[in-house]
Amino acid sequence: MSAAPVLALRGVSKRFGAVQALTDVELEIHASEVVALVGDNGAGKSTLVKTIAGVHPIDNGVIEWDGLPVTVSRPHDAQNLGIATVYQDLALCDNIDVVGNLFLGRELRRRGILDEVEMERRARELLDTLSIRIPSVRIPIASLSGGQRQTVAIARSMLGEPRLVILDEPTAALGVEQTAQVLDLVERLRERGHAVLLISHSMADVKAVADRVAVLRLGRNNGFFDVGDTSQEDIISAITGATDNAVTRRAARTAEGRQ
Template sequence: MSAPPVLALRGVSKRFGAVQALTDVHLEIHPGEVVALVGDNGAGKSTLVKTIAGVHPIDEGAIEWKGRRTEIHKPHDSQQLGIATVYQDLALCDNLDVVANLFLGSELRRAGVIDEVAMEKRAQELLDTLSIRIPSVRIPVASLSGGQRQVVAIARALVGDPEVVILDEPTAALGVEQTAQVLDLVERLRERGLGVILISHNMADVKAVADTVAVLRLGRNNGVFPVRTTSHEDIIAAITGATDNAVTRRQARTTEAGR
């Protein structure tokens, strides 16, 4: 019998007044798996992530952690389970160095005094383990590139040893080299046995690192696809709700031209 998913959503629904944001949504995340959560604007991706993160408690359905039903009413509940969320705005303090950002709010102490030496050592060990390359752990975050800032934000999420990491558009507005750096880190999270939820609009990024693609459309599930055996066109069709779109027409023209 296969092990239960580390995190599962069973028939989750969420309403904001007269707006039904999520309806009967199911999602499973297994250890060492990258699940890409995709969908058009307004599909419910952000709402779904915030229900997992404890920002918006669910109205109906259930959330399971390692096969057992659990309650997530606030962010602390999510963090205590072992879920870390890295939002698109990163929430880094530009005026502080990398060490201070990694341990902000969870500083290591000795005899009641912040232990800067221990934090610097652990920060360097963590970055080395993840193969994160930055000039120094004592450099101000304001001096880092976009890609370096993103990986520092992800590293900060790992300080608490989570088992599931949620990444909200981690490569948005990054260049090619910086995007590659972030995607490499996502692969290392998988290698460490973490479950990863990757929210992205970039199908190339999804194809590069995801094992599974879960599509949301108008707040509902609209397909779960294995990346290796699913075409780009099929995923776009699930996102848009139509099999006839610019991507599929271009594919048809390319196929016709090759005959």
């Protein structure tokens, strides 16, 4: 890829007291690309996401946007650049309808009064553009399935026309059909030219939609992989830090059985 990445981390480090959470982390994400960020619990994935989102300012290193150094010291800085983050808890209000959730905190007004008609029109337009199927934009969020809730949360992040969308475990605790809905939406984000950083524990999801995989282990980079050229066993070995584990042993037994 010749063009400058939308986002690049250069030697980023972060410490919390005596705990070194991130050490010299490198990462690049280009437009129209899905990069999966994977690693075991405690690998530093959440901390890394929060440094990009401006929740935890970095201690050392450089964050680049379109090839130029930028300062991201608060969430507002990230939003102004064009970074949208959808956290695992979704931050949706169950008792408010879809329109209300989409425009929560950024309501449209006309002559000082909420413009419900225009918000509903824009909500329908946005959901149609992303091919998101829900029964109605006027039903409470509590009435939607887990997959539908996740897609609404992602749609809300698109209102600001971000260039980078960060999805934190978007398919966690979802069923097969609901997971497919979310992964289809990730594909559409890439088709629309967005850069996507996908945090996931599911190798199936990673293999399904990611172009590249970045592995974190103990707060450091432990490998970058092109999904099309890499086996699941290689990625798991990088995550665990071991070349011998249950997955690789099973693969070896399968290979031996074919001989």
